[in-house]
Amino acid sequence: MAKRERLAMLLLSASLILILGPASSCAPAPDRDKTPPPETHRPLEGSLSPGLPFDRILFYDELTELLRGWAAARPGIMDLQSIGTSPGGRELWLVTITNKETGPPLEKPAILVDGNIHAVEWTGGVAALNFIRRLLRDYGKDEKVTRLVDTRCVYVLPRLSPDGVEATLRDGLIVRSSLPSRREGPPPGLRWRDIDGDGRIVFMRFRDPNGPWKVSPADPRLLVAREPDEAGGVYWRVLPEGTLEDFDGQTISVGPGLEGVDFGTMFPDDRLTSPVERAEQRSLDRAPEIAAYVEAISKRPNIIAHVTCHSFGGALLMPPVNPGDGMPANDRHVFTTWSAKGSELTGYDAMSYLALRGGQDLEKHISTEIGWLYNVRGIFPFITEFWNPLRAAGIKLEGPMSLWLGGFHAVEDELKLLRWNDQELHGRGFAPWHPFEHPQLGPVEIGGWDKVHYWYNVPFERLENEVAPHADWLIYLALSLPRLEIRSLSAEPAGERLWRVRAVVENTGWLPTNGSQKALDNKVVGDVMAELSLPPDAHVVGGGPLRTIGQLAGRSEQRSTATWWGYEPGTRDRAVLDWTISAPPGAKVSVIVHHDHAGTARGDIRVGTPRLPD
Numbered sequence: 177m178a179k180r181e182r183l184a185m186l187l188l189s190a191s192l193i194l195i196l197g198p199a200s201s202c203a204p205a206p207d208r209d210k211t212p213p214p215e216t217h218r219p220l221e222g223s224l225s226p227g228l229p230f231d232r233i234l235f236y237d238e239l240t241e242l243l244r245g246w247a248a249a250r251p252g253i254m255d256l257q258s259i260g261t262s263p264g265g266r267e268l269w270l271v272t273i274t275n276k277e278t279g280p281p282l283e284k285p286a287i288l289v290d291g292n293i294h295a296v297e298w299t300g301g302v303a304a305l306n307f308i309r310r311l312l313r314d315y316g317k318d319e320k321v322t323r324l325v326d327t328r329c330v331y332v333l334p335r336l337s338p339d340g341v342e343a344t345l346r347d348g349l350i351v352r353s354s355l356p357s358r359r360e361g362p363p364p365g366l367r368w369r370d371i372d373g374d375g376r377i378v379f380m381r382f383r384d385p386n387g388p389w390k391v392s393p394a395d396p397r398l399l400v401a402r403e404p405d406e407a408g409g410v411y412w413r414v415l416p417e418g419t420l421e422d423f424d425g426q427t428i429s430v431g432p433g434l435e436g437v438d439f440g441t442m443f444p445d446d447r448l449t450s451p452v453e454r455a456e457q458r459s460l461d462r463a464p465e466i467a468a469y470v471e472a473i474s475k476r477p478n479i480i481a482h483v484t485c486h487s488f489g490g491a492l493l494m495p496p497v498n499p500g501d502g503m504p505a506n507d508r509h510v511f512t513t514w515s516a517k518g519s520e521l522t523g524y525d526a527m528s529y530l531a532l533r534g535g536q537d538l539e540k541h542i543s544t545e546i547g548w549l550y551n552v553r554g555i556f557p558f559i560t561e562f563w564n565p566l567r568a569a570g571i572k573l574e575g576p577m578s579l580w581l582g583g584f585h586a587v588e589d590e591l592k593l594l595r596w597n598d599q600e601l602h603g604r605g606f607a608p609w610h611p612f613e614h615p616q617l618g619p620v621e622i623g624g625w626d627k628v629h630y631w632y633n634v635p636f637e638r639l640e641n642e643v644a645p646h647a648d649w650l651i652y653l654a655l656s657l658p659r660l661e662i663r664s665l666s667a668e669p670a671g672e673r674l675w676r677v678r679a680v681v682e683n684t685g686w687l688p689t690n691g692s693q694k695a696l697d698n699k700v701v702g703d704v705m706a707e708l709s710l711p712p713d714a715h716v717v718g719g720g721p722l723r724t725i726g727q728l729a730g731r732s733e734q735r736s737t738a739t740w741w742g743y744e745p746g747t748r749d750r751a752v753l754d755w756t757i758s759a760p761p762g763a764k765v766s767v768i769v770h771h772d773h774a775g776t777a778r779g780d781i782r783v784g785t786p787r788l789p790d
Contacts, residue, residue, distance in 0.1 A: 224249055228309050230640040233298045235345055236266050236338050242305070243269050243334075250312045252276055253325055259333070260468025262354070266338035268468055273311050273330040283776035285657035285685070286329035286478040288555075289650060290469075291485040293439045293545065295340025295351040299562045299633045300485030303643040304334040310647040320651055328654045329478060336465055337439060350377055350628060353439040354465065364422040365429040366415055371612070372622050378607045379624035380415045382617055387411035397606065397623070398590055420616045442466040443548035473553070477701075477772040480691040481653050482549050482557040485646075488632055489577050490525065490564025492518045495557070497529040497547040499538050504693035510556060510732055517652055518558070521645045527576070529559070534576045554695025563634045563642060565605075569596035597630075605630035658685035658730055658774040660704065663750070665767055665779040670756055674717065675783045679753045679767045681706060683728035689774035690727045701773055704728055706753050709766040714759030725751045728774070759783055 226242050234242060247256040253275055258267035274281050291304030311330065314321040324330070335341055340354040348370045370377050381389070381399065389412040392398040399412060416430060442463045473479060494511045496503055503511075515526035529546065546557035566573060566580065569592045573580055580589070597605040609623035625631060634642045663680040670676045681704070683689050695701040704725035708716065729748035757765065761784030770776045 224309065224312055228302075228305050230302070231636045233302070233341070233345060236335075236342050239305075239335060239338075240267070240269065243271065243308075246308065246312055247271075250315070253315060254308075254312060255281075259472040260464060262337075262339045262465055264339040264342070264355075266342070268333065268336065268338065268465055270472060271308055271330075271332040271334070273308065273325060273332070274328070275326045278326050279776065281329045281331075282476065282478055283770075284327070284329040284478060285480050285659060285691075285773055285775050286331055286476065287481040287483070287650065287654045287657065288331045288333075288473065288476075288479045289483050289485065290333040290336050292335045292337050292341055293353065293484055294486060295337040295353055296344050296628055296632055297487045298341070298344075299487040299639065299643065300560070301335050301341065302639060303485040303560070303562060303646050304332050306640075306643045307647045307650050308332050308334070310651075320655060324651055324654050327659060328657055330654060331476065331479065333469065333472075336469060338465075344628070348375060348377065353437055354463070366420050367418045368416050369418040371417060371419060371614070372610075374607070376607065376626045376628065377417045378622060378626060380417050380612075380614065380617070380620045380622050381412045381609065381624075382614075382620040384411060384413045387413040389414055392587065392591075394587070394591055395594055397594060397609065398587075400587055417622055419614075423616050437463050439463055439466050440545055441543050443543065443545050444470065444552065445543040445548055473549075478775070479553075479555055480657050480687065480773050482546075482555050483560055483650060483653070484545055484557070485560050485562065487562040487634070488564065489561035490523070490567055491532070491559075491561040491577070492522070492524050492526045493529045493532060493546070493559040493561065494526070495528060495530075495546055495550045497544050498541050499530065501530070501547070501551060504697070506693045506733065507556070510687065510692070513732070514556070514653060514656070515558070518560075518646075518649045521649045521652075522560075523645075524560070524564075532576050532578055534579050536578075550692070550694060552698070552700075554692045554698050554700050556692055560646060562646070565593070565596075565631055568600070569593045593625075601630065601635060605635075656686040656732075658683050658687045658689045658691065658728075658771075660684075660689065660728075660769050660771055660774045660777045662767060662769060662777045662779040665781045667765060667781055667783040669784075673758050673760060675757050675759060675765075677708065677755045677757055677765055677767075677781070677783070679706060679769070679779065681725065681728070681751045681753065681769050681777070683730055683749045683774060685730050685774070686732050687730045688727055688732065689730075689771045691773045695773070696727070702771070704751070704769065704771045704774065706767060706769045708755050708757070709768065710757060710759065711763050714757055714763050714765070717756045717758050719755070721755070723753050725753070725769075757783075 224246055226245055228242065243256050247254045253273055255272045257270055257272070259270045260268045262268065272281050274284060289304050289307055292298070292301035294300070311321055311325060315325050316322055337353045340351040343349045343351050343355055350368055368377050388402055389399040390402055390409055391412075392400045399414060402409070402411060415428065420428065443466065492515050494515060495501060518524065519526045529544065546559055549555040549557040564577070566577065566589070571589045571592055594606065597603060604626070606625055607623045609621040612620055612622045614620045629635070661682050661684050663682045665679050667675045667677045689704055690696045690701050704727065706723045706725055708721040710716070710721065728751060729744065731749070733744045759765070762782050764780060764782050767779045768776065
């Protein structure tokens with residue numbers, strides 16, 4: 177233990193900054209993490225029709241048809257079930273992918289992926305669907321995909337906000353998560369609407385001698401701030417496109433978005449300090465989708481890793497979320513290793529959610545999905561923020577993107593964005609300013625950036641290429657999960673009708689069986705357990721059939737052989753179990769080894785028969 181503490185201190189001082197494999201049915205397993213024999217991989221019947229489009233977003237009925245078709249085409253490795261119903265009567269579809277011939281889902285370590293927790297962030301939902309598509313398409317063809325489906329488990333909830341997504345597609349609304357289930361009259365203020373009927377919500381500008389904006393001399397489309405001492409020019413006010421409720425003819429406020437609740441803030445969090453916040457956050461009747469999701473996660477203790485798919489920002493976010501959130505050194509190493517691989521594959525920046533906040537409002541505790549998953553459940557969670565229009569336009573950022581979005585950037589950056597719109601998007605990302613007679617404001621001009629199609633989401637012509645590398649990263653994460661195996665099972669004579677049964681158990685995964693250290697600290701994960709199963713005419717001599725193994729290490733602590741502190745010597749990934757039994761020759765003895773996170777392994781042997789070589 178002292179060594180671990182020294183290692184943690186060294187790391188801190190150096191930087192401040194899914195499926196169990198085939199059931200073990202015979203004694204030896206020399207190639208423990210290889211794909212099972214070819215006969216296990218039966219040819220997949222049926223095409224993946226309908227296919228996943230990348231030139232539009234599926235309506236709910238189309239999504240349902242797609243998932244049902246895929247499940248019918250790949251019944252041996254995909255199941256589809258509803259975990260609940262939205263207020264609008266739409267099912268919350270959960271996909272489970274695993275090779276059913278190698279064991280049921282709950283007996284295998286799992287990764288969970290979700291999309292569209294925020295309705296207008298369509299890219300996240302497409303990325304989740306693309307991950308399903310990749311596994312179904314390449315199983316039996318791609319070695320890593322095949323090994324993943326045979327030895328781990330994958331859960332995917334591609335559309336957590338089906339009502340909200342439908343509202344964005346059918347009604348052109350900008351919805352955060354879902355529409356309120358019970359609505360009174362709209363509060364006073366400006367309501368975002370597509371008032372000119374062009375299918376997008378952009379901006380409105382109108383002239384006002386006391387307006388804070390003026391037209392840029394570099395490009396008439398661009399509005400820039402008036403100088404502090406400037407007067408006597410033509411000035412403008414800028415508003416989101418929409419209409420006004422209870423307008424008094426003079427004062428304007430922007431009302432809250434028509435978005436109901438933000439699902440990301442609705443996960444259980446006892447650390448909220450404000451009674452109002454706690455009451456609001458716990459009102460899961462306002463978000464039955466999240467209540468159903470929390471219950472589904474709680475029923476699947478095999479989940480070790482999680483990725484929620486969002487947009488935009490081009491970032492991979494991880495805990496900590498709040499300044500007081502603790503993280504053991506071992507878990508920090510896992511997050512660092514996994515996020516570095518994600519950055520390599522996607523080109524996205526890896527950072528903590530806390531770093532993304534940029535030092536702003538740190539006194540406020542933020543409740544998030546990844547905060548609940550890690551701090552309470554001990555699951556390793558990530559947020560993927562797909563797509564960075566700034567990077568696409570050639571803008572280099574200093575610090576978190578949130579600072580740029582808050583206005584701390586050069587005007588030249590905005591000119592670069594306009595040039596990118598003209599050259600790469602052929603003008604589609606920025607609506608030209610055009611006159612419109614507003615019912616309350618009179619003459620205005622409508623135009624500006626299309627926030628939904630070119631900021632929040634990847635342009636459709638780039639969508640498939642943007643999400644494709646992310647599937648590679650999810651495969652990498654899943655194959656890093658722990659995996660229990662029975663390395664060997666033997667029975668040696670120990671006297672008349674007596675036999676010494678020995679099982680050698682290993683964790684062949686990269687992570688330890690417990691997954692995160694946080695799971696151990698929170699006592700939400702148990703020990704590895706092994707049990708001997710005997711026929712009626714046999715019994716254990718001296719002791720019982722059940723053995724507690726504790727936790728088995730993975731390879732994640734092996735970091736460097738250049739120092740004495742960078743590696744863990746020995747075989748902490750392995751355990752030996754011995755039983756003495758009384759049984760007639762030829763009796764069948766079975767061993768079952770189980771762990772909620774690391775899966776289940778089984779082995780059988782008949783005593784008094786020749787032992788297979790290791």
